[in-house]
Amino acid sequence: MKPTSLILKNANLLDTRAGNIVGKRNIRIEDGIISEISAGSTKPADETLDVDGKVVMPGLCDAHVHVVAATASFPDLITWSPSYVAARSGQILSGMLMRGFTTVRDCGGADYGLAKSVEEGYLIGPRLLFCGHAISQTGGHGDMRGPGENWEECTCCAGLGRVVDGVPEVRRGCRDELRKGAHFIKIMASGGVSSPTDRIGNTQFSMDEIRAAVEEAEAAETYVAAHVYTARAANRALECGVRSLEHGNLIDDSTIDLLLEKEAFLVPTMSTHEALRREGLKNGLSEDMYKKVHEVVEAGHRTHSRASDRGVKMVFGTDLLGAMHEHQLTEFEIRSAFQSPAELIRSATVTAAELFQMEGQIGEIIEGAFADLIVLDGNPLTDIGVLQAPDRYLKAVIKQGEIFKSAL
Incomplete structure (x- = not known):
């Protein structure tokens, strides 16, 4: 008590x-x-x-988690019973708290029920900030259908994301996630590793669609985080007013210039890429997804070091999946190659609080x-x-x- x-x-x-x-x-x-x-x-x-x-x-704060991702196979995850997902999430949450994390930001999958269960003590874990379902276009990083699967994509319950197309649907999707208690909006603005039909270099959503998401978030006094890898995708997101870039392994100096100009945040997730390279296949990643991991690992070491040197506001994030959640603290070890202990600690405390709009509270x-x-x-x-x-x-x-x- x-x-x-x-x-x-x-x-x-x-x-x-x-x-x-x-x-x-x-x-x-x-x-x-x-x-x-x-x-x-x-x-x-x-x-x-x-x-x-x-x-x-x-x-500590972790700005990029997926507490419902008890497997690295998102297509498999959407077939699980919600009660089973909640039970597995409880185990993941308690592990995070026992590593010293008292606030985490879920970037796709968690909902009001999980956050309320933690708040009221029915689940043991960190304070849970969530975006609900990440917003994805058809064939984007949140669309888990394979190229031979033609079932109608559910717009509200397809695993970690929901699929929308066009400005009106983007607005409706954002408004619905905010209605359900989302603390922020997450959009998929480029291709990714764990999605079956897109390439890492893809840009996703039109500029008008991204601006619509930002407008809806700002109307609700919150912000948009964007999944991106390349400079091309990242720059489009920043120009539209996105507050935080997630991953960003393939950005360049033009992106760093924009991050500084816009006073935006970068959330590298280096531990997940290292873990996926070592353990992805045995944790449910498909062969095609596994091949995409190697495109981003080495690039991330160069780009994130450069961003740190130039003073970009970097926040601790991990993005781990399945059994790989146990590697949450290795993010400190990986980033220590280019950040001092004091910088690493700030990334997981005061800088995270600034991103979360919780300065003075955590x-x-x-x-x-x-x-x-x-x-x-x-x-x-x-x-x-x-x-x-x-x-x-x-x-x-x-x-x-x-x-x-x-x-x-």
Whole structure:
């Protein structure tokens, strides 16, 4: 049961914005919110947890997950019973929380029911932000029909996506996902790895269709995230007002220029491409889909390093599928080739909060923020590996004031 008030005593605070350790503080939590941070004593609470000088930092954020994707085969996924999908999703969500993730953004498949189940405690997992079904054109990355399959594509329940064509259908699709509680809109603006009939280099949706999605999102005071790989697709999306680019392995300097000009975000998902290259076939990826993985892996290392060097706002995201969810923390290891530990931590905390439109609520330890905290027996600013081995270093996970793990 979540205590009404909780004190974390002798917490060695990690400042995610400054990228340093500020020293020992006492953190008072009331009704799931950080109410006081003090170097001295605080008034008594229902419960006190002495962390004995261990590092305390905000819970991690993953900006690109698919919690319903318990298989890498999306065509298979659409044949599963919804109750079976929910059960498998619960297992995926609890695993994320036990790795230290307290907020995740689902980019296709999760819905109001899953988010509400987590919020009310019927499922254990991170806070779940969702887009509902990703918006795809016919033959796009969200259309799971093979070239020989001619069944009518369901417009509202085809796995992770819904198929729409033309500006009126795009508007209707976006409005319907927002009606069902979506926190943002996701569009498929290029070809992808796990779809059967498109090529990586495809552009998808007309400019008018993309603008329609952006207009509908902005009318609802939210934003659009776009699945893209190439510079051509990415630039079209940015010109139309898309807020975040997902993947982006094949972008170039023209895209980076636009990302900076528009103050948009890049969400590389390098861990999924590495995992798919190693384990995709045994986790349900078809041979044709597997061949597409190799087009994007090596390119991603070059383009994302370049984007980081030029100051693009990069956010932590993984996009893992099936049994490959266990590799969620390897994103830190892969990106450490071109980002410092402080930059990596910001990508999974304050920069993610900015993208999510949740600044001041998550991503940093400040008064008034949600009490989403993890306790580490080590300093990830000097060794990012501390975040990659939760069984060894992660001693406590607290989400909105509730202790979900404690090994202190």
